[in-house]
Amino acid sequence: MGTEQILAKILYFNLGVEVGQVLALIPIIFIITLSRKHKQFPAFYKAVNWYLVLAGIGLFVYQLYHYFIGHG
Numbered sequence: 001m002g003t004e005q006i007l008a009k010i011l012y013f014n015l016g017v018e019v020g021q022v023l024a025l026i027p028i029i030f031i032i033t034l035s036r037k038h039k040q041f042p043a044f045y046k047a048v049n050w051y052l053v054l055a056g057i058g059l060f061v062y063q064l065y066h067y068f069i070g071h072g
Contacts, residue, residue, distance in 0.1 A: 035041050 035044065
């Protein structure tokens with residue numbers, strides 16, 4: 001990788017991450033906008049939110065486990 005132009009490399013990496021996030025959000029927003037018209041949307045929305053909460057808790061526990069126990 002080298003150490004020359006380290007600031008440019010960091011900026012281009014972060015720019016790439018941001019562009020990737022925007023490109024990922026475009027179809028998600030389109031799908032959510034279309035699905036809001038259906039009467040099942042509130043139940044779907046609630047289920048997805050709970051799944052994301054549980055996934056976040058699971059990832060947090062996984063990280064804690066590997067931080068405290070996985071270093072052995």
